[in-house]
Amino acid sequence: MSEIDRRTFLKSASALSALGAATALGGAGPLWAQTIAGQKRPDVIRKAIASTGEEIPAVGLGSWITFNVGNDMELRDQCADVMSAFFSAGGRMIDSSPMYGSSQDVIGYGLDKLGARDQVFSTDKVWTSGDGMEQLAQTQERWNIKSFDLLQVHNLVGINENLPLLFKLKDEGLLRYVGVTTSHGRRTEDVMAVMKNERLDFVQVTYNPIDRDVEEYLLPMAYDRGIAVIVNRPFRGGSLVEKLEGEPLPEFAAELQVQSWAQLILKYLIAHPAVTCPIPATTKPAHAAENMRAATGLLPDDKMREQIAAVIGVLI
Amino acid sequence: MSEWWSYGLADFLLFSPRVYFRLFETMNTTWGLAVVSALVAGVIAAGLAMRHGHRGNRVILVVLSLIWAWVSYGFMWQYYQPINWVVPYVLPGFVAEVVLLAVFAARPLPLRFGWRGDFSSVVGAAFIGIALVVYPFVGLFEGRDLMQAELFGSAADPTALGTLGFVLMARGTWRWLLVPVPLIWCLIASATLWVMDQEIAIVPLVAVWLTVFCCWLDLKNGVTTRRMTQAELVEPTD
Numbered sequence: 025m026s027e028i029d030r031r032t033f034l035k036s037a038s039a040l041s042a043l044g045a046a047t048a049l050g051g052a053g054p055l056w057a058q059t060i061a062g063q064k065r066p067d068v069i070r071k072a073i074a075s076t077g078e079e080i081p082a083v084g085l086g087s088w089i090t091f092n093v094g095n096d097m098e099l100r101d102q103c104a105d106v107m108s109a110f111f112s113a114g115g116r117m118i119d120s121s122p123m124y125g126s127s128q129d130v131i132g133y134g135l136d137k138l139g140a141r142d143q144v145f146s147t148d149k150v151w152t153s154g155d156g157m158e159q160l161a162q163t164q165e166r167w168n169i170k171s172f173d174l175l176q177v178h179n180l181v182g183i184n185e186n187l188p189l190l191f192k193l194k195d196e197g198l199l200r201y202v203g204v205t206t207s208h209g210r211r212t213e214d215v216m217a218v219m220k221n222e223r224l225d226f227v228q229v230t231y232n233p234i235d236r237d238v239e240e241y242l243l244p245m246a247y248d249r250g251i252a253v254i255v256n257r258p259f260r261g262g263s264l265v266e267k268l269e270g271e272p273l274p275e276f277a278a279e280l281q282v283q284s285w286a287q288l289i290l291k292y293l294i295a296h297p298a299v300t301c302p303i304p305a306t307t308k309p310a311h312a313a314e315n316m317r318a319a320t321g322l323l324p325d326d327k328m329r330e331q332i333a334a335v336i337g338v339l340i
Numbered sequence: 341m342s343e344w345w346s347y348g349l350a351d352f353l354l355f356s357p358r359v360y361f362r363l364f365e366t367m368n369t370t371w372g373l374a375v376v377s378a379l380v381a382g383v384i385a386a387g388l389a390m391r392h393g394h395r396g397n398r399v400i401l402v403v404l405s406l407i408w409a410w411v412s413y414g415f416m417w418q419y420y421q422p423i424n425w426v427v428p429y430v431l432p433g434f435v436a437e438v439v440l441l442a443v444f445a446a447r448p449l450p451l452r453f454g455w456r457g458d459f460s461s462v463v464g465a466a467f468i469g470i471a472l473v474v475y476p477f478v479g480l481f482e483g484r485d486l487m488q489a490e491l492f493g494s495a496a497d498p499t500a501l502g503t504l505g506f507v508l509m510a511r512g513t514w515r516w517l518l519v520p521v522p523l524i525w526c527l528i529a530s531a532t533l534w535v536m537d538q539e540i541a542i543v544p545l546v547a548v549w550l551t552v553f554c555c556w557l558d559l560k561n562g563v564t565t566r567r568m569t570q571a572e573l574v575e576p577t578d
Contacts, residue, residue, distance in 0.1 A: 092355045094422035096362055125354045126422040208351075307358075 068114035074250035084117030086305035092125035104134035109309035113316030128166035151178035176203035201225035228254040247298035255302035290318035378493025401445035451512035467505025
């Protein structure tokens with residue numbers, strides 16, 4: 025870890041804390057902050073982070089591809105609209121990565137525009153075999169946030185260097201939770217080895233009614249060891265919902281009060297006792313709100329979950 | 341990442357077609373005059389390159405050098421780099437192309453452009469024609485707006501394709517130095533477009549194969565190795 029980068033990280037954290045305090049002391053936030061601040065948001069299903077008991081809304085927001093819009097201001101505003109719809113519908117967790125192009129900058133832009141820094145459960149990753157601290161300082165600058173709630177080692181890249189770095193930040197009170205990620209079912213055994221040997225708060229894996237390998241070992245292990253689970257690719261990058269479009273929902277879906285396949289899939293995921301928060305990505309504010317509504321009402325029991333997986337398996 | 345075999349091309353594409361094609365719309369509307377100027381300069385250079393004889397070699401090389409500089413900074417750095425992690429890795433190559441074109445222009449006997457009537461000339465002219473006229477309008481058939489047209493001189497793909505065409509229209513021992521960068525970019529462009537399900541992905545890929553074939557053919561026929569006659573070296577005055 026470079027000492028200069030470390031100082032930059034700490035300095036920007038202090039500066040942003042001071043800014044936050046000054047804003048709080050000054051009373052009302054800036055004008056744009058009033059768009060989200062003070063909004064009454066609906067109650068949604070919350071799930072506990074086992075390591076602390078803190079509860080977070082059971083649906084989050086991913087940014088893979090959808091938020092990589094570069095410097096296009098029109099598209100940045102559309103992303104801010106998605107974030108606004110997400111927050112208004114009760115969401116909190118937004119996930120990104122240094123690997124996702126301009127997504128971190130776009131999230132920072134949205135948080136600025138919406139004044140939503142106090143609302144977000146900020147989740148990002150470290151993804152480098154080089155200087156992890158330097159990358160984290162850059163990530164923090166892009167989000168323009170005083171500290172992260174959760175940082176994860178992306179795809180286990182540089183795990184031997186990056187995981188101790190994240191634990192150190194957590195020990196110093198600069199980070200709340202530590203995790204590791206994988207996707208597409210890759211390196212599952214390695215992830216489980218890390219889960220077994222390290223005191224992780226979170227693990228992020230791919231899971232949906234088609235890709236169910238994690239059900240066998242990883243999810244039970246996470247549940248037993250008190251590790252919260254974030255689910256990526258709940259719609260297989262959107263292709264799952266696209267293929268199901270036009271197909272009528274099964275009759276039992278009415279019991280769950282779902283209006284779309286997306287909601288049915290999310291309810292399937294949320295209902296798993298080990299799952300904490302799926303993070304679907306979208307470019308449409310209406311879809312962000314629709315996804316959040318999956319975290320309301322009844323959830324399927326085990327039998328119905330099997331029915332959901334079976335129906336989708338037949339249709340795909 | 342120990343499981344490279346499990347990764348596909350799509351895993352490396354971090355942006356959507358919607359965002360990609362918006363890049364051209366934003367650039368065309370923001371830098372309209374510069375975009376049109378680069379296209380017109382390209383048309384003039386094409387006109388000079390396709391004539392019989394060897395007139396305006398320096399003009400062609402200077403125009404191409406300026407165009408590559410504009411594509412490097414205007415499109416690649418300002419617009420494409422924020423969404424595509426590949427760009428910072430290939431940008432030094434684009435800068436090298438700018439420098440090479442400028443160096444060729446500064447030489448006492450720069451590359452000699454002109455219609456030779458052989459297969460490579462035909463292919464080169466076709467590349468230039470496609471880059472200038474066809475490429476920008478392909479999007480219309482796929483339902484995209486005209487403002488999202490990818491224009492030679494500003495967008496990287498048609499500029500790389502057209503540059504390969506110019507090179508095939510040229511004579512000169514060292515012309516091959518100008519081939520690698522547009523060739524590699526055409527490969528990257530083809531892969532990107534293919535992952536985005538764009539049928540035009542086939543065009544830069546075919547261009548790569550044809551360029552390699554034509555370079556081999558020209559080498560075999562002595563187009564690039566044979567010393568030019570005095571008559572060929574002297575620029576016509578009429």
